[in-house]
Amino acid sequence: MTENYTALYEEHKKAGASFTDFGGWQMPLKYSSELAEHHAVRQSAGLFDLSHMGEVWVTGPEAAAFLDYALVGKISAMSVGKAKYSLICQEDGGIIDDLITYRRGDSRFLVVPNAGNAKVVAEALAQRARSGKDGGFDVAVEDASAATSLIAVQGPKAEEILLRLVPAEQHALVTGLKYYAAVEVPFTFAGNTAELLLARTGYTGEDGFEIFVDNDAAAALWQAIEAVAEEGELIPAGLASRDSLRLEAGMPLYGNELSREGNPFSAGLGPVVSLAKESDFVGRAALEALKAGGAGSTSGRKLVGLKGLGRRAGRSHYPVLKDGVVVGEVTSGQPSPTLGYPIALAYVDVEHAEPGTALDVDLRGKAELFEVVALPFYKRVK
Structure with a gap:
C-alpha cells in the first residue's frame, strides 16, 4: 500500500509520535501515553491531525x-x-x-x-x-483532499484555547457556533490573519472544533495552537485515544461497525435515511425493502453496546454467545479509560439486543459475562 504523509508529519516526529498505517496514511498512533491523551480530551483538550480525511x-x-x-x-x-x-x-x-x-x-x-x-x-x-x-x-x-489539512481541538477547554487566536471582535463567531455548524473565522498565527473554515464537529463525545486549512499553513496553525495553550491544558493526541474516545461515545467506525455488507438499519442509523424525501436516491429501493423487512429491529442482527461485568475486554471479531451458542460478533472493544470497565460494540441477533440482556463474549476460549446497554456508554455533562 502506498504511504501518504500529512503536512503535519514533521510536527508529529518532533513530538515523538509512534506511527501506524491508517487508510494508507502514516498517522500518529500516540505520542507518549494513549491513556494520558484520552483523559486530556475528557478533562481539558487534545490536538488531533485529521488531515487523512477527505474533502x-x-x-x-x-x-x-x-x-x-x-x-x-x-x-x-x-x-x-x-x-x-x-x-x-x-x-x-x-x-x-x-x-x-x-x-x-x-x-x-x-x-x-x-x-x-x-x-x-x-x-x-x-x-x-x-x-x-x-x-x-x-x-x-x-x-480537494490532497491540498487540505484538517486539525481538531477537542475537549472542554477547546473553545477557550481557540479564542486566543481569534480577534476579540470576532469571538462571537466561535462562542455562538452551534453543534454541527460551520463558519469562516479569522485566525491570527505566524504573524498573519487568515479566514479558515471552523466547524463545531468531532469524533470524541466532547465539545470541540475541526479547522480546515491549506497544507502550506497547517504546521504554523498547529504550532500556534500549542503555543497559546497553557501548561497542562492541551496535548497532541493520536489515533489510539481517538478510537477509545469514539467508542465510549458509541460512534461507529467504518470498517468495524459500518461496511458494504451491512446496512443503515442494522447499524442503528435508520434515522439518517430519509425515505420521506420525494426524490429518488441511490439505494432507495433496497433500503425501503430492508426497512419493510424489519432489518435490525425484527430480523437479522443489530448493533448494540456491551458492558463488561468482569475485567477482561472483548476485541474485534470475538464471538458473542448466549447459552454457549454464537449469536453475534464484537466489532470494537477495549477497557474504557473513563468508565473503568470493558465496553464493546457488537452485532447480535435481534432477539438478544434488548438492554439488560446477559450475553457472553468468547475471550479466546473463555466466556466472559457482558450485558447489553443503551448507547452511548459515555455522555458529557453540558
Whole structure:
C-alpha cells in the first residue's frame, strides 16, 4: 500500500509520535501515553491531525438536488452554515461510507469522507453526477483532499484555547457556533490573519472544533495552537485515544461497525435515511425493502453496546454467545479509560439486543459475562 504523509508529519516526529498505517496514511498512533491523551480530551483538550480525511467540494446550480440523489439524507433541507451526518450507499443498501456534509452556500457543499474511502467517495460522487438523471446533474465535483489539512481541538477547554487566536471582535463567531455548524473565522498565527473554515464537529463525545486549512499553513496553525495553550491544558493526541474516545461515545467506525455488507438499519442509523424525501436516491429501493423487512429491529442482527461485568475486554471479531451458542460478533472493544470497565460494540441477533440482556463474549476460549446497554456508554455533562 502506498504511504501518504500529512503536512503535519514533521510536527508529529518532533513530538515523538509512534506511527501506524491508517487508510494508507502514516498517522500518529500516540505520542507518549494513549491513556494520558484520552483523559486530556475528557478533562481539558487534545490536538488531533485529521488531515487523512477527505474533502470533496460539490458546487453548481443543482448541487442540493444532486446530493439528495447521491446520499441517503435530505441534504437540500439543510440551512447554509449547517452540517449533516449522512451515508453514501450502494444500490443494494450496503454502506460505502459515512460522512459529514457542510452547506457553505445555496449551491456549494463540502463533503468529508473517511480517510480510506476518500478517493472512492469522490469517484462515486463524480460518477453519480454524470449518470444520476438524463444528461446528468449540473454540478462540479472537486476532490480537494490532497491540498487540505484538517486539525481538531477537542475537549472542554477547546473553545477557550481557540479564542486566543481569534480577534476579540470576532469571538462571537466561535462562542455562538452551534453543534454541527460551520463558519469562516479569522485566525491570527505566524504573524498573519487568515479566514479558515471552523466547524463545531468531532469524533470524541466532547465539545470541540475541526479547522480546515491549506497544507502550506497547517504546521504554523498547529504550532500556534500549542503555543497559546497553557501548561497542562492541551496535548497532541493520536489515533489510539481517538478510537477509545469514539467508542465510549458509541460512534461507529467504518470498517468495524459500518461496511458494504451491512446496512443503515442494522447499524442503528435508520434515522439518517430519509425515505420521506420525494426524490429518488441511490439505494432507495433496497433500503425501503430492508426497512419493510424489519432489518435490525425484527430480523437479522443489530448493533448494540456491551458492558463488561468482569475485567477482561472483548476485541474485534470475538464471538458473542448466549447459552454457549454464537449469536453475534464484537466489532470494537477495549477497557474504557473513563468508565473503568470493558465496553464493546457488537452485532447480535435481534432477539438478544434488548438492554439488560446477559450475553457472553468468547475471550479466546473463555466466556466472559457482558450485558447489553443503551448507547452511548459515555455522555458529557453540558
